[in-house]
Amino acid sequence: MTTFADLGVDQDIVEALSQRGIIDAFPIQEQTIPLGLPGQDIIGQAKTGTGKTFGFGIPVVQRLGANPEPGVKALIVVPTRELAVQVYEDMDMLTENRATSVVAIYGGKAYEGQIEQLKAGAQIVVGTPGRLIDLAGQRLLDLSNATEVVLDEADKMLDLGFLPDIEKIFQKVPAVRHTQLFSATMPGQIVTLARRFMSNPIHIRATDPDEGLTQANIKHLVYRAHSLDKDEVIARILQAEGREKTVIFTRTKRAAQKLVDELQDRGFAAVAVHGDMSQESRERSMAAFKAGKKDVLIATDVAARGIDVDDVTHVINHTIPDDEKTYLHRAGRTGRAGRTGIAITFVDWEDLHKWALINRALEFGQPEPIETYSSSPHLYADLQIPEGTKGRIATAPRADSAPKVDGAGGDRPRRRRSRSRGSASRPDAAAGAAAPRPAEGGGTHDGGGSEHRDGTSTPRRRRRRRGPRPDAAA
DNA sequence: AAAAAAG
Numbered sequence: 001m002t003t004f005a006d007l008g009v010d011q012d013i014v015e016a017l018s019q020r021g022i023i024d025a026f027p028i029q030e031q032t033i034p035l036g037l038p039g040q041d042i043i044g045q046a047k048t049g050t051g052k053t054f055g056f057g058i059p060v061v062q063r064l065g066a067n068p069e070p071g072v073k074a075l076i077v078v079p080t081r082e083l084a085v086q087v088y089e090d091m092d093m094l095t096e097n098r099a100t101s102v103v104a105i106y107g108g109k110a111y112e113g114q115i116e117q118l119k120a121g122a123q124i125v126v127g128t129p130g131r132l133i134d135l136a137g138q139r140l141l142d143l144s145n146a147t148e149v150v151l152d153e154a155d156k157m158l159d160l161g162f163l164p165d166i167e168k169i170f171q172k173v174p175a176v177r178h179t180q181l182f183s184a185t186m187p188g189q190i191v192t193l194a195r196r197f198m199s200n201p202i203h204i205r206a207t208d209p210d211e212g213l214t215q216a217n218i219k220h221l222v223y224r225a226h227s228l229d230k231d232e233v234i235a236r237i238l239q240a241e242g243r244e245k246t247v248i249f250t251r252t253k254r255a256a257q258k259l260v261d262e263l264q265d266r267g268f269a270a271v272a273v274h275g276d277m278s279q280e281s282r283e284r285s286m287a288a289f290k291a292g293k294k295d296v297l298i299a300t301d302v303a304a305r306g307i308d309v310d311d312v313t314h315v316i317n318h319t320i321p322d323d324e325k326t327y328l329h330r331a332g333r334t335g336r337a338g339r340t341g342i343a344i345t346f347v348d349w350e351d352l353h354k355w356a357l358i359n360r361a362l363e364f365g366q367p368e369p370i371e372t373y374s375s376s377p378h379l380y381a382d383l384q385i386p387e388g389t390k391g392r393i394a395t396a397p398r399a400d401s402a403p404k405v406d407g408a409g410g411d412r413p414r415r416r417r418s419r420s421r422g423s424a425s426r427p428d429a430a431a432g433a434a435a436p437r438p439a440e441g442g443g444t445h446d447g448g449g450s451e452h453r454d455g456t457s458t459p460r461r462r463r464r465r466r467g468p469r470p471d472a473a474a
Numbered sequence: 475a476a477a478a479a480a481g
Contacts, residue, residue, distance in 0.1 A: 079478065107480055130480040161478065252476065275478065301477055322476080 012097035026051035028206035041198040044182040046206035048332020070121025074148035081106040083306040108279025129165035143172040154181035218335035225346035244311040251319040270296035317345040324361035
């Protein structure tokens with residue numbers, strides 16, 4: 001096991017990390033840090049939740065020196081505001097024992113604080129394209145000395161929607177610079193395009209080529225949603241034992257809002273994040289979810305990438321994502337840092353072709369792992385039992401550590417104060433739903449242990465969880 | 475087509 005100290009990381013950074021129990025480097029970090037430190041341009045690719053942020057962040061901090069002059073020397077560009085906040089926090093942590101300061105520059109927020117921090121001499125900027133260009137245009141942000149440049153979620157940043165902004169930004173930074181691009185997904189044509197902004201980049205893939213594209217510790221379940229009351233089924237899944245936090249993705253902002261209202265009415269501690277909300281509300285939702293004050297987050301694809309929340313045990317695709325990349329990123333909100341997780345996808349009738357495409361791209365194996373459900377509540381209750389393979393399980397080809405969520409139960413009432421908003425609210429609906437409880441549970445949390453050699457997952461075989469948290473860097 | 479990203 002390689003430690004950060006072994007990789008040549010400065011002592012003060014090692015201390016900031018170790019204070020949080022972070023000692024050993026993940027594979028992507030092990031591979032990119034020794035290259036990034038001397039200034040090698042890198043395209044870094046590693047699966048979701050395997051530590052890419054430190055992979056580029058540590059070299060950025062260290063290369064600025066322990067006592068950098070005031071003024072922007074490093075720029076990290078990300079696709080969403082929430083990710084800007086998160087990466088800002090990571091960078092802030094890495095620099096806590098040195099004079100370097102970090103600022104987050106993104107929209108939906110007052111200019112003043114951001115401008116102040118820039119004027120105070122912040123050296124590292126983490127931001128989203130719009131506000132960065134805005135401030136740069138006003139000469140309030142000087143990028144002419146930003147010799148460290150990172151595109152996080154790089155394939156997204158180089159995608160059509162963002163590319164013009166990214167080109168503008170690259171025009172503002174020095175031609176001679178250190179450039180790092182990171183993402184879990186890096187289509188070949190994006191890699192080709194990326195080379196335009198880099199010099200002799202090395203493409204690092206911290207992935208075993210025949211390991212499959214999906215994370216081995218995420219289990220994938222797919223259900224045909226045709227004639228299914230999705231809200232009802234989701235409500236039941238949310239009562240599964242062993243569930244900690246859940247992220248539910250919808251295709252549209254409106255659908256997200258509708259679902260969060262519905263789930264709140266049913267008594268769940270749910271919050272939403274989508275682009276129709278004020279930035280303040282978005283951040284409030286994220287903070288409550290991260291802190292565990294709320295355990296259900298309903299989101300559009302704004303939260304599909306990068307967002308790192310501990311203890312997300314379930315991801316639910318209320319509507320199927322558009323493509324396999326989005327599928328991978330959404331599912332990757334669970335199963336982070338070696339933990340296990342479950343990704344459940346509902347496929348609407350009109351989206352069957354999308355599923356077929358995703359299924360093929362991700363090499364899930366079973367061609368059409370979809371089964372129709374009747375409206376029997378009992379079947380709904382079984383839905384969250386992975387080993388039941390009720391709805392066929394699509395597993396990555398070599399995924400041999402099929403995780404399981406324990407407990408089949410569907411009857412655990414929410415112990416939430418149901419805030420009756422509006423007289424029509426049904427505060428007890430969740431508890432009332434009390435599905436017949438198919439089996440014992442015995443669930444503690446933290447999906448750990450019990451590896452499971454497979455392809456289809458054995459029905460039967462109810463195991464209790466326990467066992468050590470899978471070694472993070474495994 | 476939707477979502478994101480400036481206001």
